[in-house]
Amino acid sequence: MNLVDVIEQYIKEEVNKCDNDILEVKRSDLAELFSCVPSQINYVISTRFAPEMGFYVETRRGGGGYIRIKKIPAYEDDIVNNIFDKIGNKMSQRVVNVYLDALLDYNVIEKDTAKIIKVATSDKSLQNLSQEEKDITRASIFKNIILNVI
Amino acid sequence: MNLVDVIEQYIKEEVNKCDNDILEVKRSDLAELFSCVPSQINYVISTRFAPEMGFYVETRRGGGGYIRIKKIPAYEDDIVNNIFDKIGNKMSQRVVNVYLDALLDYNVIEKDTAKIIKVATSDKSLQNLSQEEKDITRASIFKNIILNVI
DNA sequence: AAAATTATAGTCAGAAAAGGTCAAAAGGTA
DNA sequence: TACCTTTTGACCTTTTCTGACTATAATTTT
Numbered sequence: 054m055n056l057v058d059v060i061e062q063y064i065k066e067e068v069n070k071c072d073n074d075i076l077e078v079k080r081s082d083l084a085e086l087f088s089c090v091p092s093q094i095n096y097v098i099s100t101r102f103a104p105e106m107g108f109y110v111e112t113r114r115g116g117g118g119y120i121r122i123k124k125i126p127a128y129e130d131d132i133v134n135n136i137f138d139k140i141g142n143k144m145s146q147r148v149v150n151v152y153l154d155a156l157l158d159y160n161v162i163e164k165d166t167a168k169i170i171k172v173a174t175s176d177k178s179l180q181n182l183s184q185e186e187k188d189i190t191r192a193s194i195f196k197n198i199i200l201n202v203i
Numbered sequence: 204m205n206l207v208d209v210i211e212q213y214i215k216e217e218v219n220k221c222d223n224d225i226l227e228v229k230r231s232d233l234a235e236l237f238s239c240v241p242s243q244i245n246y247v248i249s250t251r252f253a254p255e256m257g258f259y260v261e262t263r264r265g266g267g268g269y270i271r272i273k274k275i276p277a278y279e280d281d282i283v284n285n286i287f288d289k290i291g292n293k294m295s296q297r298v299v300n301v302y303l304d305a306l307l308d309y310n311v312i313e314k315d316t317a318k319i320i321k322v323a324t325s326d327k328s329l330q331n332l333s334q335e336e337k338d339i340t341r342a343s344i345f346k347n348i349i350l351n352v353i
Numbered sequence: 354a355a356a357a358t359t360a361t362a363g364t365c366a367g368a369a370a371a372g373g374t375c376a377a378a379a380g381g382t383a
Numbered sequence: 384t385a386c387c388t389t390t391t392g393a394c395c396t397t398t399t400c401t402g403a404c405t406a407t408a409a410t411t412t413t
Contacts (some may be wrong), residue, residue: 055267057399080362090401095363100398115408116328118361146286168350169316173323177261181339190340194328201322202315205380207389208406230372245373250388265398268371 060087060094061101064122068108074124080112083120094120106150137199143188148191149174151193162203170198204321210237211251214272224274233270244270254346255287277353285336288348293338299324299345311353320348 060083068076071183084091102108102122128135136152152165162170172178174194179187218226219235225345234241252258257278261271277283286302294302303317312320322328324341332340 054398058267081360088359091362092364092402093400096399112362113363113408114406116360116410120362120409164256165352166315166319169319169352170323172348172351173344174349178344179340181242181334181343182336184338189331190329193331194344197322197325197328198319202319205389231370241372241373242392243390246389262372263398264370264372264396266400268398270372350360 056087056089056093057100059099060089060097063087064097064102068122068124074126075119076123077119077121079118080120098122105145105148105151107155129158132156132159133161133184133199133203140196141190142192143185144174144192144195145188146174146176146191149191152195156203166202170195173198206239206243207247207250210247212238212256213237214247214252216335218272218274224276225271226273227269227271228268229268248272254350257284257287258352259347269274275350275353277311278350280311281325282306282311283349283353286349287346290342292342293335294324294342294345296324296336296341297328299341306349311318312349316348316352320345323348 063086064078065078066196067078068074070076080094081092083094086142087093098110098120101146102110104125107125109121109123109125113119132155136155140152149171153171156162158163174191176187179190182190214226214228214233215234217228218224218266221225230244233244237243248260251330252260252272257275259273259275261273278287282305286305290302300321303312303320307314307317308310324344326337329337329340
């Protein structure tokens with residue numbers, strides 16, 4: 054497993070441990086913990102904790118600076134509609150996973166179903182298409198499944 | 204025996220040795236092991252480990268990249284095997300339905316799964332694509348899901 | 354209060370570490 | 384010979400990691 058993956062997993066676990074799903078850390082502490090340069094942490098944050106991946110990140114520089122990572126709460130009431138509304142006409146594979154996780158969290162779908170949707174919308178299944186077409190098709194498939202199956 | 208065949212056999216043995224029949228290797232390691240160019244490995248994968256042959260292959264580029272080869276056990280089933288033999292790289296919506304009915308008939312898949320496949324491969328879900336792209340993508344989604352649910 | 358210092362975090366470009374593609378050359382076979 | 388399969392290599396793309404330099408906030412000094 055890559056360093057990014059290790060750090061990503063660590064942060065996710067820590068976030069889950071926290072009340073309100075808000076974690077506050079010092080970038081330099083993380084860097085030290087994983088023996089890497091501080092900018093590696095920025096790399097992890099930007100590739101794995103972007104808003105479209107279901108996280109809000111706030112930071113502050115200077116003395117007492119921090120990185121605050123918050124899991125975006127899924128709205129319990131009518132999560133399906135909420136997700137549907139948030140979907141634009143393009144979706145990356147990662148974003149699909151974020152929503153599937155949320156749907157699983159709230160027991161809207163089962164693990165097997167999530168797996169099937171994941172495969173249906175995977176880059177692998179859409180491999181003959183360009184990146185743009187992949188993302189558009191993914192969003193379309195996902196929406197249709199939500200409307201017709203869930 | 205050709206190099207392709209040697210590598211094919213090696214991979215098959217290794218996959219069998221693995222738990223869950225999932226093998227993860229580095230392309231460069233394989234290439235080194237068999238003293239060949241890395242792209243030879245791609246040749247082996249694409250000619251011997253295609254979905255039609257009962258394998259599911261995922262890869263990842265970049266640092267820490269890999270090739271993951273998964274054997275689909277149920278592929279030994281005659282029904283599945285037969286269907287895969289017949290599917291080309293394009294499928295119309297009608298053909299998808301025919302095969303779904305067959306798979307349902309033989310209890311290879313469940314009703315819910317069939318429904319998701321039907322929606323995912325519908326013209327509606329693929330509406331942004333040309334007819335040709337629709338049919339290719341449909342076949343790809345169909346194969347990938349079947350390989351992952353049976 | 355202003356200036357200097359210290360403590361953080363951010364940015365960006367380039368190196369490194371993979372895997373992918375495609376076409377040409379080589380080898381076999383009907 | 385004509386065709387199909389295999390092998391090779393040059394070039395491409397993606398992902399990760401590193402480090403030099405920049406920006407901002409708090410604290411200390413003058």
